[in-house]
Amino acid sequence: xxxxxTGDLTSFKRYNTMMKIQTPKYITFITLKYIREVSPYFRKTxxxxxxxxxxxxxxxxxxxxxxxxxKTIPLKLCYLCRNLSMSDPERKTLxxxxxDGKSSCILRFPDPGTASEWFNLIHANVAILMRQCIEEANxxxxxxxxxxxxxxxxxLSEQLSxxxxxxxxxxxxxxVTDKDLMMYDTAPWSKEEWATPFQSHxxxxxxxxxSGQRTNPMTGGDLVTFGTRCGTRNGVEMHVFxxxxxxxxxxxxxxxxxxxxxxxxxxxxxxxxxxxxxQEARLNLHYENGFTLYHANDDKMFWSFPYEKxxxxxxxxxxxxxxxxxxxxxxxxxxxxxPKPIVFVLxxxxxxxxxxxxxxx
Numbered sequence: 340x341x342x343x344x345t346g347d348l349t350s351f352k353r354y355n356t357m358m359k360i361q362t363p364k365y366i367t368f369i370t371l372k373y374i375r376e377v378s379p380y381f382r383k384t385x386x387x388x389x390x391x392x393x394x395x396x397x398x399x400x401x402x403x404x405x406x407x408x409x410k411t412i413p414l415k416l417c418y419l420c421r422n423l424s425m426s427d428p429e430r431k432t433l434x435x436x437x438x439d440g441k442s443s444c445i446l447r448f449p450d451p452g453t454a455s456e457w458f459n460l461i462h463a464n465v466a467i468l469m470r471q472c473i474e475e476a477n478x479x480x481x482x483x484x485x486x487x488x489x490x491x492x493x494x495l496s497e498q499l500s501x502x503x504x505x506x507x508x509x510x511x512x513x514x515v516t517d518k519d520l521m522m523y524d525t526a527p528w529s530k531e532e533w534a535t536p537f538q539s540h541x542x543x544x545x546x547x548x549x550s551g552q553r554t555n556p557m558t559g560g561d562l563v564t565f566g567t568r569c570g571t572r573n574g575v576e577m578h579v580f581x582x583x584x585x586x587x588x589x590x591x592x593x594x595x596x597x598x599x600x601x602x603x604x605x606x607x608x609x610x611x612x613x614x615x616x617x618q619e620a621r622l623n624l625h626y627e628n629g630f631t632l633y634h635a636n637d638d639k640m641f642w643s644f645p646y647e648k649x650x651x652x653x654x655x656x657x658x659x660x661x662x663x664x665x666x667x668x669x670x671x672x673x674x675x676x677x678p679k680p681i682v683f684v685l686x687x688x689x690x691x692x693x694x695x696x697x698x699x700x
Contacts, residue, residue: 378503400441412444415468416526418494418510419461420583433458436494436510438526462584469493476514479530486534487516491594493587494526498564498579508581515594518602520545520567542602543609544570544683547595548577563588567595570683572676580663603691609684613675615641622672624681630662632670642670646689654678 416438419514421427423434424443430451435444440678448454473489480486492515496508512523514536550565562581563589569576582588607626612635614620619635629645644664651663660678674681 350576363448364420404443414461414465416472417465417514419458419465420496420510421458423496423510430454433459433461438528440510440525458583470592476527476533480533483530483534487518489514489516489533490598491590493591495591496581497522498581511580513580513591515542515598517598517605518542520595520598527644540567540569540571540576541689542595542599543606544680544681545595545599546686547592548591565592568683570677570679570681572680574677577678599687600691600694603688609681611674611681614675615670620672622681624684626691632672646692652685653680654682 371476382392398587403521410434411497414435418436418438420436421430421432423436424592425432425434425445431448431453431454431603433446433448435446437443446457469492473492476489478508480489492513496509496510497511498508499507501507512526514521514533519539519541521539523532523536525532527533546568548566548568551683552561552563563583563585564579564581566577566579580591582591601625608623610621610623612619613622613632615632618641620641621633621635623633625631629643629648631643632641633639634641644662644667648664648667649662650665654660654662656677656679658674658676660672660674660682661669662672672678
């Protein structure tokens, strides 16, 4: 409906305007016209209804709030962060990302202090919910074969490089079990999702290499990060992760260090085939007993040394590893593949044993 009038009604309030329209002084023409293009705007009750959010709980909340000027965003398994999808040098905004990574909500506050207060409040609640989710996930996975106990979970950002070589940050959901470090694109809900990370590394072959603050080139502020090195058959794989607070940094650093030490005690023994002095052999690393080299086809032993005998170890990054036992000689082993996994396992065993003695590895 479009209304045309010959009088000036801008100075009248709604009630007075309607009265004036009815008086002869103001000659008014009313024209009715159907406009297909704008019909959706008349039916829309709130722009907040366009804000999607992943998960069944969020869909139920959206249905309940369909006719209200409000939107409920569940904090369960969501990712709270700053300066991720948009630069905010003034630190007035917060970002909430849905568990499935498909929806996000950016909240802007009048000043950095208010933004920090809300960040701390939401962050504390998200942390509580994460602990509840660990219990739920372990209950779900209790019937799955060969599944480890989930110890720590949470959202971080992993540093990647775009086509131009510029560093970028991508959200990644991490889980630390009693044996593995697992990475997911989205927060897993079901048994099938928990069982299919896009990447995983055994904790025995994973090492925390650095942690602390560094400058964010986008905003000039500080980034809180830590890095990992993982020994794989393709060599050493490195990851750099970003967290939001110093408490998060301590949480993940402790999870990885204690997790690798716990995995050493739990697994205790690792073996790999090798060649020693042109003879097929099998190298056994035992958490308590040290190094033992067996014949490949039976339990006949070539030699055995405790960890205390080891003076030096090294590898060529390709297939050779050297173990120097001082006066007992140096042994060269051809592992027939990249030696990094067994080298990292050796370091984890030694670190765990030192930690058990109450020393800092």
